[in-house]
Amino acid sequence: MDESELIAKAQAGDQAAYGELMTKYYRTVEKFAFQCGVRLDDISDVTQEVFIKLYRFLPQFNQQRFTTWLYKITLNAARDYYRKEGRETEKRERFVTNQSNSSEPSAEDQVFLFEEDRELHEAMIRLDEKYRIPLILFYFQDISYQQIADILNMTMPAIKTRIFRAKELLKREISLQSGGAFNGQ
């Protein structure tokens, strides 16, 4: 059964079809949520929230690209989650505290193969959302400029500009973090 059939069945209330859709996409949601800054402990909740919302909105789905919709909902779920819990500001502090105070390897540490990866991830999380999200979608979700534009309701040139600017900011951030060790290569 192809994706459009699964969607049509799920829209008609077929939970089994919806189960298949979830199985197919939950890793995408989990990873995207983490990349957006959701903590590992909270990813399961956010993913659950995404798929519950998605199911509720399914009757309104009008055959645009399914993943476009999925990303939109995931993004909103991640935002809502932190808004509700007041965690957005705590989140960044927690990163810093976790790393500086604890000698135990955190759950996040198990994700990153190298220290450089963790640093880059943190630097990316510190970026303003308007730069961070296009960058994540482009680099880590392998999405075309056009689809990113669709997800974020922006024009394609604006997306390109954001990604370009995000790269510059991120490079600068990493250079500052590493005391400029990577500059001038």
Place this chain on the structure above:
Amino acid sequence: MDNERFEKRMKLLKKSYDHVPSTFDPNTVLQKLEAETKSPENPNGRRKKINQQVVVWIVGIASILIISLISGLYVADQKNIEEEPVTPEELDQFIEKLKKDYEAEREKRRALLKLEKRDFENFELYSPLSIINLDSYLSTVGQDGNPEGRLMEVYNRAVENIKTPSEMVVDLKSAPLTEDEQGSLEFIYTYKEKVDRLTAIYDEILQENNDVLQAYEVDPSLDKAYMIGMSKGGFPERLQNILDTMKEQSIHLQSDVNSYGEQFFAKYYSSKTHEQIIPLLHPDTMGYLDMMTEAPYIVAGELVYPLEESVDMLRGMQHTLTNVEDNSALNQLLETYFVSMFNTILRGTEKSPVFDEQGKVKREYKEAWKNMASGYGATPLRYVMKPIVEEMEASGWTASETWNRIGYDALKDALVVQRAGQLDMYMYGEQPVFQDEAIQLPDPEFDQNIGVLYDSFKKQYDLAVLKGRSPIDIVALYNLANEKNDPEMMYHLHHENVWKYSESGYETSLDQYKASWQKALSLLPLNDEMSFSGDSVFRNDPLLYGTVNLSHQGEVRYALSVIHENGVWYIGDVSLPPLTSSE
């Protein structure tokens, strides 16, 4: 941080994200949704229940009808499903069998790849079959008219998911996709995804064994990565296993020496298996396949391949980008390579600048640019490079206003215009619209008009006389000139390219033509219709090509090529059929 290093780090980070642990259970969501549906607070609850009962009936009736139609399509080992509904016990047994079979399939692939369990899980990523562990799914499937068929579909998808790249090639051989562009694209996406999964696993193992690899000693004149790849034993088992099996999947060990030392990594390469894929896929999709073995094209700002080869690669990319309708990430990636490599060739590199000490474009760049501007038709590369080459040639290869002015995205913009079907117009201006024409023969009035045209053109061979005349008129005029033994007029009615680019390789002069001229068969009296189709006109650079057909009793007996340039139609064919000795 330079761009290349940044891109590399982002790529590594992307791999790290694969380790984000998964704790999500789709079952929980289905249970919650079910609870919501059944909730008594739901004001629509009662109505829904009634609707559900109706739906159950409708679905029940529909299922009976549909099952009889589609059951034959399923591969499942079913026994008269239409007549005998599957009992819950039978379904449980079937599910257990599927689980067992899938485990056997998994083990088969794991053994084939010699991967440890944890590594194979990363290759499997997610199994579509995990859905059968969901109670809600099973209860819904249980009510389905063809539960075994439905489960078998999921099972087949799960097995496809764990097939190795080399297995995919074996399948492809038995069902080539040469004529199927969409199928070819789907094959490449899946194939590349699996190669990427394996490469990521191999890279992780290589990284974990970095000390062992670094300590391995070989003769400095030899390629260390190659020697390690050839080693039969001697490395820790997990590492040795992947070294033993990766080539079967067209992946080999490579190394890159940079400021951090020698870095080992796994890379897909153009193996014999890879070469077998090429003739089995739609030719327009080759750009994607080539990208798998060729990329990266630029390292540290320098071209990886020689200029000439890089231009050939650009042409291959362009073919795929302009012929395949595809908006995937793969397409985006190919386009990025296409644009960045083009700009590197256009602007030169630090180690290989464009201009020599005298301020002239170096010979190798001159050749590469001319190569990009050559060919025919409207292509993005030609559109951007043609004016640059022309201006450079005019200046003795020292300057071009277009080269100074155009930005990084010029080629990308041309690609967009090409995809919109507008590049022809940008390059050559609006194409005139030609009407279909036909004339029944003989037609004395038409003959008279052509006679007047003959006299008029004969005076000075002024092309202005022919401007706006139809291709049918020109062919008739040419025929009349032949009848009147007038090779001079016939010569002038031909497009100049016919004489410039003759098969002899020499330009044919009027005197030479006249000297060798022989009267040809007069075509008009032999036919009853002369026609021209405006739709069949096609462009080849600034020239438009068409055909005038001469038919007898509905059958086309002669087709003469005509060429249109600057409002005038010319004869394209060199000669008419020769007059036989008896005529």
